Amino acid sequence: MSNAEISPQEIKDRKIYQEWGLTDYEYNLISQKLLQRLPNYTETGLYSGMWSEHCSYKNSKEVLKKFWTDGSRVLQGPGEGAGVLDIGDNQAVVFKAESHNHPSFVEPFEGAATGVGGIIRDIFSMGAKPIASLDSLRFGELSNPKNKYLLEKVVSGIAHYGNCIGVPTVGGEIAFDESYDGNPLVNVMCVGLMNQDNLESGLAQGNGNSIIYVGAKTGRDGINGATFASSQFSNDEDADRSAVQVGDPFMEKLLVDACLEIINGHSNALVGIQDMGACGIVSSSAEMASKANSGIHINLDLVPQREPEMTPYEIMLSESQERMLLCVKKGKEQEVIDVFKKYNLDAVTIGNVSDDGQYVLTQKGKKVCDIPTKTLVDDVPRYHHESKRPARLDNITKNEITVKDPTDTMLKLLSAPTIASKHSIYRQYDTRVQANTAVAPGSDAAIVRIRHTNKSLAMTTDCNARYIYLDPYVGGQIAISEAARNIVASGATPIGITDCLNFGNPDNAESFYELDQSIQGISEACKMFDTPVISGNVSLYNETDNKAIYPTPMIGMVGLVEDNNHITTQAFKHSDDLVYVVGNTYDDYSGSELQKLLNQKIEGKIEHFNLDVESKNQKLVHQAIIKGLVSSAHDISEGGLGIALAESCFENNLGFAGMLNLNANQLFSETQSRFVISISADNQDAFEELMGSNAKFIGKVTDDDSFNLKLLDNQINTKLSVLKSAWEDSLECLMK
Amino acid sequence: MKFAVISFPGSNCDYDMYYAIKDILKEPVEMVSCDTESLDGFDAVLIPGGFSYGDYLRSGAIAKFAKVMPALIKFANLGKPVLGVCNGFQILTEVGLLPGSLQNNRDMQFISEYEPLIVQNNKTIFTNEYEKAESIMIPIAHGEGNYYCNETELESLKQNHQIIFTYENNPNGSVSNIAGITNKNGNVMGMMPHPERAVEKILGSEDGVRLFTSILKSFKGGILVE
Numbered sequence: 001m002s003n004a005e006i007s008p009q010e011i012k013d014r015k016i017y018q019e020w021g022l023t024d025y026e027y028n029l030i031s032q033k034l035l036q037r038l039p040n041y042t043e044t045g046l047y048s049g050m051w052s053e054h055c056s057y058k059n060s061k062e063v064l065k066k067f068w069t070d071g072s073r074v075l076q077g078p079g080e081g082a083g084v085l086d087i088g089d090n091q092a093v094v095f096k097a098e099s100h101n102h103p104s105f106v107e108p109f110e111g112a113a114t115g116v117g118g119i120i121r122d123i124f125s126m127g128a129k130p131i132a133s134l135d136s137l138r139f140g141e142l143s144n145p146k147n148k149y150l151l152e153k154v155v156s157g158i159a160h161y162g163n164c165i166g167v168p169t170v171g172g173e174i175a176f177d178e179s180y181d182g183n184p185l186v187n188v189m190c191v192g193l194m195n196q197d198n199l200e201s202g203l204a205q206g207n208g209n210s211i212i213y214v215g216a217k218t219g220r221d222g223i224n225g226a227t228f229a230s231s232q233f234s235n236d237e238d239a240d241r242s243a244v245q246v247g248d249p250f251m252e253k254l255l256v257d258a259c260l261e262i263i264n265g266h267s268n269a270l271v272g273i274q275d276m277g278a279c280g281i282v283s284s285s286a287e288m289a290s291k292a293n294s295g296i297h298i299n300l301d302l303v304p305q306r307e308p309e310m311t312p313y314e315i316m317l318s319e320s321q322e323r324m325l326l327c328v329k330k331g332k333e334q335e336v337i338d339v340f341k342k343y344n345l346d347a348v349t350i351g352n353v354s355d356d357g358q359y360v361l362t363q364k365g366k367k368v369c370d371i372p373t374k375t376l377v378d379d380v381p382r383y384h385h386e387s388k389r390p391a392r393l394d395n396i397t398k399n400e401i402t403v404k405d406p407t408d409t410m411l412k413l414l415s416a417p418t419i420a421s422k423h424s425i426y427r428q429y430d431t432r433v434q435a436n437t438a439v440a441p442g443s444d445a446a447i448v449r450i451r452h453t454n455k456s457l458a459m460t461t462d463c464n465a466r467y468i469y470l471d472p473y474v475g476g477q478i479a480i481s482e483a484a485r486n487i488v489a490s491g492a493t494p495i496g497i498t499d500c501l502n503f504g505n506p507d508n509a510e511s512f513y514e515l516d517q518s519i520q521g522i523s524e525a526c527k528m529f530d531t532p533v534i535s536g537n538v539s540l541y542n543e544t545d546n547k548a549i550y551p552t553p554m555i556g557m558v559g560l561v562e563d564n565n566h567i568t569t570q571a572f573k574h575s576d577d578l579v580y581v582v583g584n585t586y587d588d589y590s591g592s593e594l595q596k597l598l599n600q601k602i603e604g605k606i607e608h609f610n611l612d613v614e615s616k617n618q619k620l621v622h623q624a625i626i627k628g629l630v631s632s633a634h635d636i637s638e639g640g641l642g643i644a645l646a647e648s649c650f651e652n653n654l655g656f657a658g659m660l661n662l663n664a665n666q667l668f669s670e671t672q673s674r675f676v677i678s679i680s681a682d683n684q685d686a687f688e689e690l691m692g693s694n695a696k697f698i699g700k701v702t703d704d705d706s707f708n709l710k711l712l713d714n715q716i717n718t719k720l721s722v723l724k725s726a727w728e729d730s731l732e733c734l735m736k
Numbered sequence: 737m738k739f740a741v742i743s744f745p746g747s748n749c750d751y752d753m754y755y756a757i758k759d760i761l762k763e764p765v766e767m768v769s770c771d772t773e774s775l776d777g778f779d780a781v782l783i784p785g786g787f788s789y790g791d792y793l794r795s796g797a798i799a800k801f802a803k804v805m806p807a808l809i810k811f812a813n814l815g816k817p818v819l820g821v822c823n824g825f826q827i828l829t830e831v832g833l834l835p836g837s838l839q840n841n842r843d844m845q846f847i848s849e850y851e852p853l854i855v856q857n858n859k860t861i862f863t864n865e866y867e868k869a870e871s872i873m874i875p876i877a878h879g880e881g882n883y884y885c886n887e888t889e890l891e892s893l894k895q896n897h898q899i900i901f902t903y904e905n906n907p908n909g910s911v912s913n914i915a916g917i918t919n920k921n922g923n924v925m926g927m928m929p930h931p932e933r934a935v936e937k938i939l940g941s942e943d944g945v946r947l948f949t950s951i952l953k954s955f956k957g958g959i960l961v962e
Contacts, residue, residue, distance in 0.1 A: 159846050163877070164787045166748025250746050250790025343745065428846045430877040433785075435752040435933045440940075449938055451755065564938060 008038035020048030026381065034375045042361065042368045045313040046376060049279040050286060053540055056380040059506040060538045063516045068523045071532035073495055080201055081122040081275060082192070083534020085496045087560055091450070092196050093457055094128040097136075097189035097498045097556040099539035103222075104157075104186035107244040108150050112157030112186050114247040114321050119190040120167060121275035124256050125324065127200040127263045128192030131434060132448045133162055135172040135188050136461040136500070136554040140181030142417055142734040147176075150184050152735065158188070159428040164249035165256070168437055169429035171446030173461050175418045179469075182544035187500040187537075189556035191459055193450065198263050202274030204285065204327040205292030207355040209271055211285060212333065214340055214347045215255050215323040218280070219306035221245045222319030251322040251345075258343040259324060262336055269332035276323040282316040282376070284325040285351075286359060290377035298351035300363040312361055312368040327353060387516050388509035392603075393471065399604040401589045403664040406642070407716045413593055413639045413668065414646060414723055415730035421650075424732045442651070443569040444635050445490040447561065456567060458492035458559035464638070465550035466591035471606040472514045472551060476521025478606070478672055481614045482637055483557035484529045488618045489633040489675060491566035491625050492559030494529050499536040499555055504548025506540050514551040515540075522553060528611050529618075531557060568625050570634035571651035572678050575703035577631050579648075579658060580687070580695040581641060583617050583674030585666050593638045594668040614673040620691055621675050627690070629683040636674040642667040642709075642716075644676045646723050649707065655720050658699015659710040667711060737955045739765040740778040742808070744788035744799050749822065749932065753784040756932040761948045770802040775811045780951055783808075785822030785877070785930060795838060795880050796826035805831055817861055817951055818924045822878055825916075825926030834919055834926045835893070836885030838878075842909030846879040850940060852904040853915050853929060857897045860918060861954035862925045865946035871904065872943035874929035876915075881928040883910035883917075896920050901927055 011017060017027045022044070030047055031038050039047065053059050069077040075092055076084035082096035100115030116133060123130045135158055140147040151174075162169045167190065204211065222245035262270055272292075274284045281303070289296040300315050310318075328336050333349050340347035354360075359376060361369040403409045413419055426441040438456055439447035445460040462483040468475030480497065487494045499522070504511035526533060542549045561567055572579075589595045590604030624630050636644040641662070649656055660667065678701055679687050688695070699709070707723055709716040739757045743750040750767060757765035768775070770788075775781060789798035812818045812833050820828040828834045841847055850873050855866040866872065885893065890911060893899050901916035908928075916927030931944030 156845075163846055163848075163879070164746075164748075164790065166786060248790070250787060250792070253746055253748065253787070253790075427848055430846070430848045432848065432875050432877060432930070432933050432939070433748055433752070435749075435755065435935075435939060438938045438940075452759075567938075 006041050008040050011041060011044050012038055017044050017048060020045065021052055022048050026051060029381060034379055035371060042312040043371055045317055046282050046369065049282060049317050050376040051380050053538065054278050055283050057538055058380050059383050059385060059540060060515065061382050062384060063519050066519050066523055067533040068526045069532050069534065071496070071530060074532055074534060075196065075199065077532065077534050078536065081125045083496065083498065084126060084199060085534060089453060090196050092194050093558055094123055094126045094192040094194055095189060095498050095556065095558055096122050096535035097187055097500045097554065098537045099500045099502060100186045100188065101184065101502065101539050101542060103244045104154055105184055108153035109157040110244055110246050112154040113161040114245045115186055115188045116158055116161040117247045117249065117252050117321050118277050119188045120165065120252065120256070121277065121324065123190045123192035124259055125200065125202065125273050125275045126192065126194065127198035128194035129260060130167045130190050130192045130256065131436065132170045132446065132459060133167050133188060133190045134170060134446065134459055134461045134556065136463065137174045138180040138185035138552060139176050141176055141178055144181060147181065148735055154186055155425050155428055161247055161249045163430040165253045166433045168431050168433045170431055170437055170448060171441050171460060174422055174425065177550060179550045183542050183549050185502050185552060187554045189461055189498060191457065191558060200263055200273050202288045203272030203292050204288035204296060204353050205294050206271060206329065206353055208330045209353045210328045210330060210333050210349045211296060211298065211351040211353065212326040212328050212336060212347055213303060213323065213350045214326060215345060216248065216251055216320055217304040217306040217346065218315055218318045219320045220310065220314055220318060223314055223317050245319050245321050247321045254343040254345055255322055255324060258340050258345055262339055266335060266339065269329055269335050271327040271329060273324060273326050276325055278319065280316065280318050280320065281325065286373055286376040288325065288327060289353065289373045293357065295354035295356045295358040295360070295373055296351060297354050297360045300361055302348055302350040304346045304348055312363050385506050385512040386509040387513040389513055390510040396605050397603055399589060399595060399599065401595060401598055401665055403668065406664040406667055406711065406714050407718050409668065410642050410646065410716060410723065411726045412597055413643055414727040416593055416597060417731055417734055419593060419639050419643055420730035421728045422731065423728065438567055439490065439569055443490065444486040445559065447490055447567055449564060454564050456561035456564055458487050458490045458561055459557070460486040461554060461556045462486060463552055463554045465552040466602050467606055468514065468518050468553065469550045469602065470591045470604065472517035473521040474606045474609055476518035476553060477525040477611060478609060479553060479555050480522055480525035480529065480531065481672060482635065483555045484531065484618060485635040485675065487557055487559035488622050489568065489570065489635050491568040492561045493622065494531045494557055494559045496534050497526060497531050497555055497557045498534060499553055501536065501538045502542050502549065502552040502554065503540050504543050511548055518551060518553050525611060528615055566625055568630055568633050570648055571632055572648045572654045572701045573631040573652065574680065575654055575701050577678040577680055577701040578684060578697060579656065579699045579701060580677045581674060581698050582621055582677055582691065582695045584671065585641065585662055585669055585674065586671045587666065588669045588671040592668065592670040609672050617673045617675065617694060620694055621677065624677070624687060624690055627686065629679055629687045630677055631680055632678045634676045636676060638670065640668040640670050641676065646707065646727070648676055648678065649720055650724050650727065653720065655702035655704050655706040656699055657702050657708040660698055661712065663712045664714040737763050737779045737952055738777065739763060739780050739782060740768045740775060741765060741782045741784055742768050742770055742804055744770045744802060746788045746790050747784050747786035749785035749930065753782050753932045756935045756948060760935045760945060761952060763952060770799070770804045772804050773807055775807045779955055780817040781808060781811055783820040783824030783827055785824060788823055788827065795823060796830035799827045800830040809833065812924050815921060815923045819862065820926040821930055821932065822928055825928055826880065828924060828926045833924050834917060835889045836883055838880050839882040839884050840880050841882050847907050848877040849907060850875045851907055851929060853901045854904055856899050856902055860900060860922050862947055862950050863900055864953060865950040873941040874931055874934045874944055876907065876929045878928055882908045883914040885911060893917055900925060901929065
C-alpha cells in the first residue's frame with residue numbers, strides 16, 4: 001500500500017481513496033472544489049486521516065453542538081487539548097477523557113497503555129501537571145475466556161504506563177455486559193492542575209516562527225490509526241494489528257518534565273504546543289496552523305525517523321507515541337532545544353510557520369504536498385444523519401420481578417462482577433504516587449488534595465449504559481446525575497465534566513438517535529448541576545459484525561472540595577451511628593442488576609426519574625456534609641439500597657441492624673436520587689431538621705459481625721463477613 | 737540538617753520525598769541531579785522511588801552507573817545517613833551498599849496497598865522514634881519488591897539486627913517478611929514501603945513522619961546504633 005509512485009490519476013481511477021475511508025463525495029469535493037486538481041498520494045492520505053471521524057468529528061459535530069459548555073468557571077471549553085476550569089487562588093483544573101477501544105481490542109496491553117499516554121499528553125500540553133488518572137472499562141461477560149484475557153491485559157497496560165510515569169490511577173469503574181463481547185471499551189481520563197498564568201494553546205502563528213518536533217522518533221507504527229478507529233470491526237481483526245502503537249512511559253515522563261520546564265521557565269519563547277495524537281504530525285501541525293490562519297512548511301528529511309525509507313504518507317500519519325509539536329519564536333529555538341537536550345530528548349526544528357496559508361511538505365528537495373491548510377481542518381463536510389427512534393423503546397413489556405430469598409439475592413448481587421469489589425484490579429495501580437491521594441479507589445469518588453491549600457479535587461467516572469439503552473434521553477440525565485451524586489457524597493461540589501461518547505455506527509439511524517438523545521439528556525442535566533462539558537471524545541463505530549454495544553456515554557466528572565474537612569467517604573465510621581436513606585424508593589427494576597440476575601434480560605421503561613428531585617436531594621446532602629453532620633455518605637446505584645448498605649459496612653467491618661418500610665424486591669430497586677447516610681446520634685436533631693421528610697431513619701451501625709434487616713415481607717439475618725467475602729472474592733474467582 | 741534528594745530520569749517520588757522534608761520535617765532540602773559528582777555539604781541523602789531509566793534491563797541496574805554514584809558511596813562510607821525507598825532500595829542493592837536483591841512480586845503483579853509493618857529494630861538512626869515491635873501503616877507500590885538474599889546473608893542480617901521493618905502480611909513473598917534493612921554499619925537503609933507518602937493525616941497515615949524525625953534526632957543528639 002505504501003507506494004508513493006501511484007499517480008493522482010490512478011488514485012482516482014482505482015478509487016484507492018476508498019480504502020482509506022474517503023467517500024466518492026469527499027474525494028470529489030477535494031479534487032473538484034477545494035484543490036481544483038487531483039490530489040497526489042500523500043495529499044490523499046492526509047485528507048483521509050484528517051477527515052476521519054476521529055479527527056474531524058464530521059458525523060457528530062452536529063449533535064456535539066448541543067452540549068452545554070458555558071459556566072462561570074470555564075477558562076477553556078472544548079476544542080483544545082483539554083478543557084480548563086477556574087478553581088480559585090489563580091489555579092485551574094484541566095481534564096479530558098479519551099477512548100482507546102479499537103486498539104485495546106486488537107492489542108489490549110499496548111492499546112490501553114498508549115491510551116493513558118495519549119491523554120496525559122493532552123493535559124500537560126495545556127500547561128498543567130498531570131495529577132491523577134481514572135478509567136472506565138467495559139467488557140463482555142467473564143464466562144468468555146477472551147474477555148478475561150482482555151481485562152487482564154488492559155489492566156496491566158494501564159498499570160504499566162500510569163505507574164511508571166508517576167501519575168496515580170485514583171479511580172474508575174468497570175462493568176460487564178454481553179453487548180461488549182468483541183468490542184470492549186477502554187476510556188481513560190486524566191486530570192491536571194495548573195497555575196492560570198501557564199495556560200497554553202495549540203497554536204502555530206507568526207510568519208517565520210519555528211516548528212519544533214520533540215520526543216520519540218517516528219516509526220511505522222499506528223499509521224493512519226484514526227481511520228482505523230473510525231471503522232467497524234470484523235472478525236478478521238488480526239489484519240489490523242499493525243495499526244496499534246507501542247508506548248514508552250519512561251520517554252513520556254521525560255517529555256512531561258521537559259515540556260513543563262519550558263512552559264514554566266521559557267514561556268517567552270513558546271508560541272504554542274500540542275500533542276501528536278491521532279494522525280500524528282499532520283493533525284497537530286495542521287490544527288495548530290489552521291487555528292491561527294497560518295500556513296506551515298515542513299521538511300520531512302528533518303523529522304527524526306526510526307526506520308529508513310519512510311514515505312511522506314507514513315511519516316505524516318504515523319501515530320508513534322511520546323511526541324510533541326511546538327511552535328517557537330524565531331531566534332529562540334536553541335533555548336528550547338537545550339532544555340530538551342538536558343532530558344536526552346530529540347528536539348529538532350522541522351519547519352516554520354508561513355503567512356501563505358499553505359500546508360507544504362518537502363522531501364529530498366521535492367515538494368510532496370501543497371494544499372491550503374484550512375482544507376485539512378475546516379473544510380471537512382459535516383454530515384447530517386438520519387435519526388430513528390428504535391422500536392424497542394415503544395414496544396415495552398411489563399417486567400415482573402420476584403425476590404424469593406433476599407439473603408440469597410443479596411449474595412448473588414454482591415458477587416456479580418459489575419458490583420463485586422474491584423480491589424484485585426486497582427491494587428495493581430499506583431494510587432498514591434505524588435502523595436496527594438486523600439481518598440483512593442473504593443469509595444464513591446476519588447479525592448486528590450491540592451498541596452499547600454486546604455482544598456481538594458473529587459473525581460469520578462460513571463455511566464450506566466443499560467439505562468441509556470432503555471431510554472437514551474433520561475439515561476443521559478441519569479449518567480450525569482449519578483456522577484454528580486458520587487461527587488456530592490464525597491463532600492465536593494460538581495464543577496464540570498468530560499465525556500467519551502461510545503456508540504455504534506452513526507449511519508445506522510437508530511444508533512444516531514441514541515447519540516443525539518443521550519447528548520440532549522446529558523446537556524439538560526449538566527445545566528441543572530452547573531457542570532459544563534469542557535472536553536471529550538467521540539468513539540463511534542463500536543460494532544463487531546454489525547452488532548452494536550449498548551450506547552455508553554462515559555461521564556468523567558470533577559468536583560471541588562472547598563475545605564478538606566468536608567471530605568466524606570462511603571464507609572460507616574462508628575458503631576451506634578444512625579443510618580438514613582435520602583430519597584424515595586419505588587419499583588424501579590428496568591435495567592437493574594436485579595433484572596439482569598433474575599430475568600437475564602434488560603428491558604422495560606425507566607420511570608420515576610426527576611431532575612428537580614435529584615437536584616434537591618443532592619443539595620440537602622451537600623449541606624448536611626458542609627455543616628459537619630455526616631459520618632458517611634454513599635450514592636445508591638447498581639443493586640439498590642441493599643447493596644449500598646452492605647458496601648457501607650465493608651471497609652471498617654461494622655455491622656448494621658435496621659428495619660425498612662420496603663418489600664424484598666424494593667430492597668434492590670434502582671430508583672435514582674438516593675443516598676445512604678450515617679450520622680452520629682449527637683447530630684440527630686440538626687440533621688433531621690435540615691432534611692425534613694427527605695431522609696428516613698432506617699437503622700443503626702453495629703460493632704458486631706452481623707447484617708440484620710427487617711423488610712415488610714421478609715428479612716435478612718446474616719453475618720457481615722459472609723456478605724463481604726462474596727463481594728471481595730468474586731472477581732478474583734471469575735478471573736481464574 | 738541538610739537533606740539531598742537524588743533525582744534520576746524517571747524518578748517519580750522525588751518531589752514526594754522533597755515535600756516530606758520541607759513541609760513536614762521543616763528542614764533544608766535540595767533536589768540533586770544524578771549527574772552531580774559531589775554530595776559535600778549534605779547531612780543525609782534520600783534516594784526516592786520511581787522508575788529510574790524506565791527500570792529498563794532491571795530496576796536500578798542503569799542508575800548504578802549514574803555520575804553521582806561514587807559520591808554516594810563515599811558519602812555512605814563516611815557513616816552519614818542514606819535512605820533508599822522503593823526504587824531507591826533497589827538502586828542501593830544494585831550498587832552494593834545493601835545486601836540482597838529485589839525480585840518480581842510473588843504473584844507477578846504490581847501491588848499498591850497500605851500495609852502494616854512491624855518495627856523490628858528501633859535502635860537505629862532511622863527508627864529511634866518508634867517503639868520496638870510497633871505496628872505502623874505505610875503504603876507500598878511496587879512490582880519488584882520481593883526481597884531475596886541467601887541463607888548466609890540472611891543469617892548475618894539477623895545477627896547484626898539489620899532487619900528493620902517486616903511486613904505483617906508479606907504481600908510480595910520477601911524472605912523472612914523483610915520490608916526494610918540497613919547495612920552493617922546502620923547508616924544506610926533501604927525499604928520498599930513509602931514513608932514519604934504517610935506523613936499527613938489526609939493521606940491516610942502519619943506513621944512515616946517518625947522515620948524522618950528519627951534521622952533528625954540522631955543527627956542532633958547522637959543516638960546509639962545497635
